[in-house]
Amino acid sequence: MTIRNARHPFYDFCDEALAGIRKQGRYRTFTPLARDAERYPVYEEALPEGDVSREVVVWSSNDYLGMGVEPEVCEAAISAIREHGAGAGGTRNIAGTSPLHKALEAELAALHGKEAGLLFGSGYVSNQASLLTILTSMPGWICFSDRLNHASMIAGIKGARGSTTVIYEHNDLADLEAKLAAAPADAPKLIAFESVYSMDGDISDIAGTCALARKYNAMTYIDEVHAVGLYGEQGGGVTQRDGVADQVDIIEGTLAKGFGVHGGYITASSQIVDYLRSTASGFIFTTSLPPSVVAAALASVQMVRAQNWRREKMFERVNTFRAKMRAAGVEFTMTPSHIVPVPVGHAERCKVISKRLLNEYGLYATPINYPTVPQGTERLRLTPGPFHTDEMMDEMVAALKILLAEVPLAAFANEPALT
Numbered sequence: 001m002t003i004r005n006a007r008h009p010f011y012d013f014c015d016e017a018l019a020g021i022r023k024q025g026r027y028r029t030f031t032p033l034a035r036d037a038e039r040y041p042v043y044e045e046a047l048p049e050g051d052v053s054r055e056v057v058v059w060s061s062n063d064y065l066g067m068g069v070e071p072e073v074c075e076a077a078i079s080a081i082r083e084h085g086a087g088a089g090g091t092r093n094i095a096g097t098s099p100l101h102k103a104l105e106a107e108l109a110a111l112h113g114k115e116a117g118l119l120f121g122s123g124y125v126s127n128q129a130s131l132l133t134i135l136t137s138m139p140g141w142i143c144f145s146d147r148l149n150h151a152s153m154i155a156g157i158k159g160a161r162g163s164t165t166v167i168y169e170h171n172d173l174a175d176l177e178a179k180l181a182a183a184p185a186d187a188p189k190l191i192a193f194e195s196v197y198s199m200d201g202d203i204s205d206i207a208g209t210c211a212l213a214r215k216y217n218a219m220t221y222i223d224e225v226h227a228v229g230l231y232g233e234q235g236g237g238v239t240q241r242d243g244v245a246d247q248v249d250i251i252e253g254t255l256a257k258g259f260g261v262h263g264g265y266i267t268a269s270s271q272i273v274d275y276l277r278s279t280a281s282g283f284i285f286t287t288s289l290p291p292s293v294v295a296a297a298l299a300s301v302q303m304v305r306a307q308n309w310r311r312e313k314m315f316e317r318v319n320t321f322r323a324k325m326r327a328a329g330v331e332f333t334m335t336p337s338h339i340v341p342v343p344v345g346h347a348e349r350c351k352v353i354s355k356r357l358l359n360e361y362g363l364y365a366t367p368i369n370y371p372t373v374p375q376g377t378e379r380l381r382l383t384p385g386p387f388h389t390d391e392m393m394d395e396m397v398a399a400l401k402i403l404l405a406e407v408p409l410a411a412f413a414n415e416p417a418l419t
């Protein structure tokens with residue numbers, strides 16, 4: 001229990017800010033869901049009435065391939081704990097670098113065809129720390145940032161005092177070129193973008209972006225967080241699929257989505273990695289990833305690289321789900337990726353449908369609302385994976401068909417728009 005410091009205005013500020021967030025319908029609540037490692041994507045939802053729980057099929061997991069429940073991956077974590085203990089015990093510099101860390105960095109560099117790799121505590125930290133460090137290195141940096149870049153990239157870019165940020169329209173190479181051409185020719189430039197954009201499920205033109213980067217002597221930084229493990233013949237992301245990994249200076253990824261474990265990384269030339277290793281605060285001053293996490297991630301990356309059938313299975317499931325949605329006449333947005341957005345169009349409607357899916361059907365699909373996406377484009381974001389059976393799909397399609405009709409958009413026409 002904290003003794004409230006009645007005089008400090010921040011306590012009142014929090015109360016008021018939270019009341020405002022509630023009023024706007026943006027107050028976040030978390031559904032406690034325990035993953036059943038043997039029956040993924042089935043989870044146990046803890047219900048408020050004592051120790052009662054029930055089964056829920058999750059449709060919004062970012063463990064796209066289910067690698068986080070793979071017995072070999074879990075075994076790698078368990079044996080690493082037995083052999084090396086639960087925590088890393090220090091920062092990378094202070095006895096926190098094990099042979100496992102080195103092996104995983106080498107594996108990731110090989111996956112992306114780069115000279116070196118560097119691990120971070122999460123994908124968020126890898127973006128924030130790398131971009132911040134690069135953009136505060138030399139004077140005069142200009143960062144060209146796609147309008148829909150992830151919050152972690154924006155945190156690094158915005159935090160880089162002394163650098164200039166130029167936002168270009170999402171996936172709009174004409175706009176990017178106009179902005180590159182307007183910038184001083186001799187300023188150091190960086191283009192920061194993603195491959196798969198996770199909310200819309202669209203994919204950037206990496207070759208086109210790199211061609212512009214060459215023309216205007218800009219460096220390129222790509223976030224492949226929603227692509228690693230899933231695209232390319234070894235899961236090296238869209239850069240691998242498109243054969244352009246060598247054209248991108250820095251490839252960033254996570255170990256927490258396609259690889260199902262935890263942690264973030266970058267891969268690049270040895271001098272860039274060496275520079276970030278030596279200067280990035282978010283890399284240096286934090287305890288390194290625990291051995292269990294690194295061992296599990298290493299096992300996962302090795303399996304995902306070698307086992308193309310996992311990717312094939314996922315896309316077969318995604319296509320089957322889309323076919324079932326189409327056959328039932330349930331609207332969804334067709335994307336070139338594995339992501340299936342279902343447009344809902346209003347924050348309250350999105351919440352009601354998501355809640356009823358959970359309460360009445362035991363199906364979990366996260367509502368994606370403003371400010372994550374623009375108002376009027378609220379949606380459910382579904383990520384079918386290798387473990388979603390035909391039966392599970394039929395249940396989801398039927399439930400969506402009923403709820404989208406029973407909870408029409410028109411019913412929310414007079415609800416105040418969120419600001």
Ligand code: PMP
Binds near residue numbers: 122123125127
């Ligand atoms: N980049 C993008 C595009 C993301 O969507 C996310 C996570 N949602 C991250 C980076 C951060 O990755 P991590 O979850 O490993 O911190």
